[in-house]
Structures are given as C-alpha cells and as structure tokens.
Amino acid sequence: MSPPRLFFRSSLAHIALRRPYSSSGPPPRPPPSSAAQKPVSTHISIYKDFGRPFTKVFLMAVFVYQALYWTWMKMEKGEEKRIKSGGGIAEIAVLEEKVMKLANSKAFSTPK
16 A cells, blocks of 8 residues: 555645746846946936825825815804804894994094
8 A cells, every 4th residue: 555655745745846826927037237228317217216205295285185174164064053043143243333333433534
C-alpha cells in the first residue's frame, strides 16, 4: 500500500509548487529609462504636487458651506413657524413703531 501514499505526497508537492494565479498573465514591465521619458510640463507637475491638498481644501469648503446652509435653513424655518403661530406679530409691530419714530425725528431730517 505504500505506492498510493507516495503518489498522494507527490501530488501535494506538485500543488504546492504550482504558481498561484497562473492565468493572470505576464508580470508587469519595468518603467522605461529616464532618457526615454518625456519631460513633465510645469502645468501638469503643479497638479501632481498639489492635487491632493487642493482637493482636500475644496471638499472641506463644500462641507462647511453645506453645514452653514443647513443651519441657516433650519433657523429660517423656525422663524417662519414662530411668525405663523403669532409669536412674531407683536415684535414686528414694536419694531415698525420704532422705525416710524426715528423717521419722524429731527435726527434724520434733511438739513435746509
């Protein structure tokens, strides 16, 4: 019974030595030499050097804008709800009265 065991061991060794992902194709080529490369323009190198920081600042600015916009809208809706419920009518009347007093006062009259 020893021959089947040897056959089993040899098949395990064959499986272990087989290259994984053998259907993946040839290995990648090494990069070309520096003499064959084109010189990189300064316009492109700016984006290569500072592309990530620009993107980060832009995304942070968009986030801050959206947060402020959302806060503003929330406050605006609360104010509209308060005015519709009648809580802001008295306040508006008081402010209008102050404006009328200031408009009629001598401090804001035009000199002759």
